[in-house]
Amino acid sequence: MTRAGAAAFGQSLALIALAPLLAGLIKRLKATLQNRRGPDLIQPYRDLWKAMRKETVVSETASWVTLAVPYVVFGGTAAAAFLVPAALADTPLGPAGDAIALVYLLAVPRFFLALGGLDAGSAFGGMGSSREMMISSSAEPALMLALFAAALEAGTTNLGAMARRMAELGWAGFNPGLALAAAALFLVALAECGRLPVDNPATHLELTMVHEAMILEQSGRGLGLIEWAGMLKLAIFLTLLADLFLPWGAALGADWTQLGLGAALCVLKLCALAVAVALVETATAKLRLFRVPDFLGTAFVLALLALLSQGVVRIGL
Amino acid sequence: MEPILGAMAALALGALASLLLRGSPRLARLYSCGLAGAGCALLAAACAAALGGAQAAGLTWSGWFPFAALELRLTPLGALFSALVGACGLAASVHGLSYAEEYDHRAGWLGFCYCCFLPAMALVPLAANAFTFLFFWEAMTLASFFIVVLEHENPRNRQAGWLYLVMSQGATVLILLLFLRLHGACGSWSFADFRAAGPGLPSRTRDLIFLLALVGFGTKAGLAPLHLWLPQAHPAAPGHVSACMSGVMVKTGLYGFLLVVFGFLGPGPWWWGALVLAVGAASALLGVLYAVLEPDIKRLLAYSTVENVGIIFMAAAMGLIFSSFGREAAAAAALGAALYHAVNHAAFKSLLFLAAGSVAKSSGTRDLERLGGLIKAMPRTALFFLAGCLALSALPPFNGFVSEWLTFQSLLSGFGLPGTPPRILCLLAAGALALTGGVAAATAVKAFGTGFLALPRSSGAAAAREAGRPELLALAVLAAACLALGLVPGKVLGVLSGPVAGLVGFGGVPAGAASVATSGLGGCSPAILLAAAAAAAAAAWALGRRLGGPGSARRAPTWACGMPGLTPRMEYSAAAFSKPFRRVFGFLYQPRREIRPSAPAGEYFPASIAYSAGIRQLILETLYHPPARVLMRFSHAARRLQAGSINLYLGYLLVALGVLLALFLSGRLG
Numbered sequence: 001m002t003r004a005g006a007a008a009f010g011q012s013l014a015l016i017a018l019a020p021l022l023a024g025l026i027k028r029l030k031a032t033l034q035n036r037r038g039p040d041l042i043q044p045y046r047d048l049w050k051a052m053r054k055e056t057v058v059s060e061t062a063s064w065v066t067l068a069v070p071y072v073v074f075g076g077t078a079a080a081a082f083l084v085p086a087a088l089a090d091t092p093l094g095p096a097g098d099a100i101a102l103v104y105l106l107a108v109p110r111f112f113l114a115l116g117g118l119d120a121g122s123a124f125g126g127m128g129s130s131r132e133m134m135i136s137s138s139a140e141p142a143l144m145l146a147l148f149a150a151a152l153e154a155g156t157t158n159l160g161a162m163a164r165r166m167a168e169l170g171w172a173g174f175n176p177g178l179a180l181a182a183a184a185l186f187l188v189a190l191a192e193c194g195r196l197p198v199d200n201p202a203t204h205l206e207l208t209m210v211h212e213a214m215i216l217e218q219s220g221r222g223l224g225l226i227e228w229a230g231m232l233k234l235a236i237f238l239t240l241l242a243d244l245f246l247p248w249g250a251a252l253g254a255d256w257t258q259l260g261l262g263a264a265l266c267v268l269k270l271c272a273l274a275v276a277v278a279l280v281e282t283a284t285a286k287l288r289l290f291r292v293p294d295f296l297g298t299a300f301v302l303a304l305l306a307l308l309s310q311g312v313v314r315i316g317l
Numbered sequence: 318m319e320p321i322l323g324a325m326a327a328l329a330l331g332a333l334a335s336l337l338l339r340g341s342p343r344l345a346r347l348y349s350c351g352l353a354g355a356g357c358a359l360l361a362a363a364c365a366a367a368l369g370g371a372q373a374a375g376l377t378w379s380g381w382f383p384f385a386a387l388e389l390r391l392t393p394l395g396a397l398f399s400a401l402v403g404a405c406g407l408a409a410s411v412h413g414l415s416y417a418e419e420y421d422h423r424a425g426w427l428g429f430c431y432c433c434f435l436p437a438m439a440l441v442p443l444a445a446n447a448f449t450f451l452f453f454w455e456a457m458t459l460a461s462f463f464i465v466v467l468e469h470e471n472p473r474n475r476q477a478g479w480l481y482l483v484m485s486q487g488a489t490v491l492i493l494l495l496f497l498r499l500h501g502a503c504g505s506w507s508f509a510d511f512r513a514a515g516p517g518l519p520s521r522t523r524d525l526i527f528l529l530a531l532v533g534f535g536t537k538a539g540l541a542p543l544h545l546w547l548p549q550a551h552p553a554a555p556g557h558v559s560a561c562m563s564g565v566m567v568k569t570g571l572y573g574f575l576l577v578v579f580g581f582l583g584p585g586p587w588w589w590g591a592l593v594l595a596v597g598a599a600s601a602l603l604g605v606l607y608a609v610l611e612p613d614i615k616r617l618l619a620y621s622t623v624e625n626v627g628i629i630f631m632a633a634a635m636g637l638i639f640s641s642f643g644r645e646a647a648a649a650a651a652l653g654a655a656l657y658h659a660v661n662h663a664a665f666k667s668l669l670f671l672a673a674g675s676v677a678k679s680s681g682t683r684d685l686e687r688l689g690g691l692i693k694a695m696p697r698t699a700l701f702f703l704a705g706c707l708a709l710s711a712l713p714p715f716n717g718f719v720s721e722w723l724t725f726q727s728l729l730s731g732f733g734l735p736g737t738p739p740r741i742l743c744l745l746a747a748g749a750l751a752l753t754g755g756v757a758a759a760t761a762v763k764a765f766g767t768g769f770l771a772l773p774r775s776s777g778a779a780a781a782r783e784a785g786r787p788e789l790l791a792l793a794v795l796a797a798a799c800l801a802l803g804l805v806p807g808k809v810l811g812v813l814s815g816p817v818a819g820l821v822g823f824g825g826v827p828a829g830a831a832s833v834a835t836s837g838l839g840g841c842s843p844a845i846l847l848a849a850a851a852a853a854a855a856a857a858w859a860l861g862r863r864l865g866g867p868g869s870a871r872r873a874p875t876w877a878c879g880m881p882g883l884t885p886r887m888e889y890s891a892a893a894f895s896k897p898f899r900r901v902f903g904f905l906y907q908p909r910r911e912i913r914p915s916a917p918a919g920e921y922f923p924a925s926i927a928y929s930a931g932i933r934q935l936i937l938e939t940l941y942h943p944p945a946r947v948l949m950r951f952s953h954a955a956r957r958l959q960a961g962s963i964n965l966y967l968g969y970l971l972v973a974l975g976v977l978l979a980l981f982l983s984g985r986l987g
Contacts, residue, residue: 052864059875061772061883063692067870075854082849097846098839100725101713105846107758108712114762118889120875121771126889133762134897137755144725144751145744152732157839217875220868221861293901304744311732311740 004254008160009092011263012082019235020044020228022274029278044231051224059120059217069116070222073109077229077236080105084236085163085243087263089250098157099147103140106192106236109229110136117214128213131289135191135198135210138296143188145303149181150244152310163243163250173247180306182245186276187299189237191292193230196281198292208286235270238277242269318374318391320363321443324403325436327356332432339425346417349428353435354410360439361403367396368815375445385506387452390445393815394580398442398565398572401660404798405564405667406435408791409557412671415785419678420467420555427467431558434460438561441569447496447506450573451489457569458485461562465553477549484536484546491533492573495526499581508580515581523582527589530577531596538570540630541600542936544623548607551622552615552683556674559615563622564667568659571629578637579652579820590638591742597634598749600627603936605756606902609763610895610932612685614673617764618666621709624753625662628724629655631746635727636821638739645821647730650836652817653810654723660809661716661802665708668795672702675784675792676768681777685764685891690773694781699769701792706761708799711754714843716802719809719834721754726836759898767891774885804844806834892930899932906932 024041031038040046058066083097083105097105114133117125151157154165166173191198194211203209215226243250246269251262287295331352338345367374379386413431420427437456444450462485466478500506502522503514515523532543539547547567551559578589604623611617632655639648675698676691677683692699708715711722728750731743773779784792802809808831832844877883899908910930914923958969 049864052861054865055868056870057873058870060872061690061875063770065692065770071854071857072850074857075850075852078853078857079846079850093845093849095833095835095840096842096849098841100722100839101718101841101846104711104713104718104722104754105850107710107754108850111707111710111712111758111762115766115770118762118766118894119770121883121885121888122875122877123887123889126766126894129762129766130889130894130897133755133759134901137752137759138901140755141748141751145748148729148732148744148747151729151838155838157726157729220870221865225857225861289897290900300748304748307732307744308741311737311744 002254004088004090005092007088007251007254007259008085008090008094009082011086011088012084012092015081015084015086015235015239016078016232019232020048022235022238022270023231025271026234026274026278026281029275030281033278033282044227048224048228051227052221054220054224056220056222058219059122061121062119062217065112065115066119066217067222069112069119070218070225072112074225074229076105076108076112077232080236081232083159084239085160085250086239087251087259087266088254089164089167089243089252089262090160094158094160097159099151099159099162100144100157102159103143103147106233107136107140109233113211113214113226116218117216120217122217124209124213124216128210128216131210132214135292135296138293139188139191139299142184142296142299142303143192145300145307146181146185146188147244149177149303149306149310152307153178159240159244164252166244166247167250167252169247171247175309177306177310178245180302180309182241184299184303184306185237185241185245187295187302189234189241190277190280191296191299193234193237195234195277197284197287198295200286238270238273239266241273242266318376318389320359321389321391321399322376324356324360324363324439327352327359328432328436331356332429335425335428335432342421342424345424345428346421347414349424349432350410350413350417353432354407354414357403357406357410357435357439359403361400361407364391364396364400364403367391368393368400368812382448385446385448387449388445388507389440389443389449390508391443392819394572394575394819395442395444397656397660397813397816398568399439401568401663402435402439402442402561402565405561405663406439408667408795409560409564409671411794412560412674412788412791413555413557414787416557416671416674416678416788417555423467427464427555430460430463430467434464434558435561438566438569442572445508447500447508447511450508451493451496454492454569454573455489457566458482458489461550461554461558461566464555464558465550467555468553471553473549474553477546477553481546481550484543488533488536488543491529491536495529495533495577498522498526498529508576511581516583518582520586523585524589526582527578527585530574531593534570534573534577535596535630536570538567538574538626538630539600539623540596540626541603541623542940544600544604545937545941547623548611548616548619551619551670552613556615556671556677559619559674560667560670563619563670564663567622567626568663571626571633571655571659574630575633575652575820579640584640584643585637587638587641587739590634590636590641591739593630593634593637594742594746597627597630598746600624601631601753602627602749603905605753605760606898606905609756609760609898610906612891614676614683614685614688614764614768615670616683617685617760618669618673621757621760622662622666624757625658625666628721628750628753629658629662631750632658632720632724632727635724635731635743638731638734639727640821642734642739644734647727647837648821649814649817650723650730651727652820653813654720654727656813656816657723657806657809658717658720660813661708661720661799664795664798664802665705665715665717668701668792668799669705669709671788671795672698672705672792675788676702676781679784680775680781682775685767687775688768688773688778689771689775689885689888690769690778691781692769694773694779695769695783697789698784698792699765701789701796702769703765704796704799706765708803710758710761712758713841714800714803714847716799718843719803719806719841721750722841723834723836724750726838730837756898759895763891763894767889767894771888772883772885774888774890804847805831806843807831810834905935907935908932 117129
């Protein structure tokens with residue numbers, strides 16, 4: 001394996017391994033912003049460790065679907081992590097999946113989570129599944145168009161090449177089209193990863209939960225894997241924002257200085273995005289469920305404007 | 318051509334056998350389904366062989382009808398659609414061996430119609446002149462009409478059949494007009510002459526022919542707003558026939574459209590493509606939005622057919638737009654996506670309809686609100702249905718994913734077109750397609766989640782038993798096909814390049830490795846994604862074992878909010894599942910609901926509560942009812958002429974005679 005290949009592979013593994021740290025960072029930042037002390041940065045690792053070692057209890061009414069869900073969810077999300085460029089503007093599975101494939105690949109875990117919610121027969125799970133599917137289908141157009149805006153900038157849907165283009169652009173990367181698309185993707189990321197103001201990751205209040213309702217009947221190892229996959233999904237979305245929409249960063253070559261610089265910049269951008277998520281989560285209240293489509297409609301319009309502006313700026317009227 | 322004739326002979330034998338054996342239903346069923354299966358296998362093999370070969374075999378019978386010859390020709394495009402009929406018909410016939418038991422009280426008639434329906438449908442794409450095309454087109458419509466009204470005791474089926482017949486015949490009139498117009502231009506009925514004459518016609522005639530093709534063939538394909546018959550008629554037929562109707566019959570409409578617009582007319586103005594793109598996007602959205610609300614599992618699948626036909630036409634529309642701008646490579650890629658999705662839809666929709674038929678037979682209901690828990694009683698059927706649902710939701714690594722991916726790629730390539738209007742159109746279409754994909758996944762979750770998971774909601778569902786062996790065999794093969802078509806996109810695109818070349822004169826579907834789909838902008842390989850996900854899942858499993866030991870899962874009751882036990886009434890129902898969609902898209906559904914507690918006012922606990930809910934059929938009420946009302950008023954007025962008195966009729970005769978005589982004497986006649 002060449003050094004570039006090894007670096008690309010390593011960055012995906014690092015993304016999977018460090019995703020809980022990012023979640024811990026956001027939690028800690030939120031606590032600081034709210035004048036609380038908050039848990040350690042590595043608290044998510046302790047939670048995962050605990051869940052992995054606990055006994056698994058499965059509903060009597062459930063079928064093999066409930067048992068398969070954690071593995072499909074983790075497998076699908078982890079495979080998505082191998083499509084995302086982070087420190088290096090390249091991906092280990094380069095031609096195997098582009099931006100559109102990434103969106104569909106991330107739909108697989110969601111599909112199975114929703115099935116798992118219905119499997120145990122409790123009304124909570126069904127409620128979570130139904131709401132999750134509504135939210136995700138409203139989010140999908142905005143997500144797709146936001147990625148299209150970046151793809152048009154690069155002239156390809158290959159994620160590695162898109163990151164490369166962004167890294168090369170430098171100052172020219174600050175254009176209105178990309179900024180609008182980044183805003184749209186940020187809103188979608190909040191919705192897709194179950195963050196405020198769409199879903200509250202910290203609540204178990206019956207009538208407001210979405211993601212937590214779907215996994216209510218999961219326990220032990222399965223719950224741990226699902227939680228990990230959830231953190232990984234957030235990390236994937238933030239990395240996409242960092243690499244496809246913020247200029248500079250991803251290393252173009254695989255020599256040590258470039259890689260080190262790329263990794264440092266990527267971490268810096270991710271920290272900045274974590275601050276943004278923490279600020280949003282502190283400053284906003286949860287939306288009523290039926291206001292969520294309006295929220296995502298805003299994201300869709302932003303993405304639409306982004307594409308229109310891309311069309312005008314790049315190709316002319 | 319000989320194998321195809323052999324296939325037709327087997328099917329004819331099946332038709333004959335089921336009529337002769339109608340006294341013993343079991344034999345009639347076995348012979349009709351068995352012979353139909355054999356015929357379809359032969360047909361599929363012959364057509365698949367012709368897909369690769371360049372030589373166009375043909376056949377002509379001129380003695381049968383005084384005014385025209387029956388003429389068949391095996392073109393690559395026709396062979397593709399015929400092969401689809403064969404493959405789908407084979408699966409449906411094997412399934413029918415045990416499934417059609419349910420209809421044994423009419424086995425002879427069902428077998429006869431079924432064995433007429435399949436060959437008619439298979440020969441439509443092979444027709445080489447207008448007469449042959451219309452002959453088999455009508456035979457296909459009539460045979461399927463008789464199957465739709467098979468259970469004519471049920472007034473809903475009669476109504477569905479009536480609507481189907483009226484709309485199909487209306488569409489056939491338009492197709493006939495289209496062929497007459499082309500005949501007027503070239504003086505022949507042969508498709509080869511149409512092909513030569515089409516591009517040279519004046520542009521207004523070409524526009525007219527294009528519109529006739531869109532409306533005429535669009536009705537058969539089920540494009541909105543001409544789709545009304547489809548969700549009524551497809552579910553009324555027995556499961557294995559619904560599978561053929563939804564899986565392949567709607568594709569004959571697609572075939573006709575591609576033949577006329579690409580084959581006869583050639584590149585046109587770009588508004589053709591824009592119109593088709595808008596119609597396709599509207600069909601996709603309307604179809605899926607009605608599907609997500611539907612509680613009847615077969616009708617849900619039928620609405621999803623409207624959605625998928627919309628997606629196919631969106632891809633075909635991109636082909637039209639690209640070819641009108643002279644971008645043949647992009648047009649070929651878009652048409653490749655359209656044909657790919659047509660093949661995929663045939664595979665997963667027939668799988669789902671067949672499985673739904675088995676479920677309905679086994680549990681005695683098609684209502685999702687009365688199903689549930691079938692994953693325990695029918696584990697294999699459930700697994701295959703799940704595979705179909707994954708393909709329907711376009712999730713990798715199943716086949717639906719690849720064709721939707723290719724369609725997105727085509728829409729994205731549309732941004733390279735000159736001028737802002739086509740680009741904005743592609744933009745909106747991409748948004749519509751993304752929304753369609755999201756809602757389609759919700760539909761699939763609802764169908765599988767409420768139909769197969771958790772507890773059974775009725776005694777019928779609780780008493781369900783696993784489907785018979787032939788049924789499971791057919792389902793297994795189709796599920797494997799859904800997976801295989803997704804894993805080797807490069808190979809499938811290579812096979813499709815022949816038919817595509819027949820349409821745009823350029824087969825340049827980009828060739829790559831067998832497991833990779835590529836377009837001008839990127840690539841994807843579901844096989845590698847599957848391998849990566851499987852490796853990650855295995856690593857997670859190993860990690861779990863290492864950290865927590867092999868510990869097996871303990872079983873415990875589902876938490877039922879402190880109530881003593883979980884009952885099916887606590888489960889989330891299908892209506893509840895789709896409730897968020899009903900609210901978010903309320904402008905389309907205009908839902909109404911009524912709650913009547915049956916207790917005197919003032920009491921806190923009513924004895925019972927009656928709840929009813931429904932949605933307005935907006936398209937029916939705004940587009941169909943006003944013209945229907947005008948028609949009814951007109952026919953009421955015309956009824957005065959038919960007063961029923963014989964004297965009046967004699968008077969009409971006298972008047973008519975007088976007018977004719979007057980015309981004759983004044984020299985205007987003769």
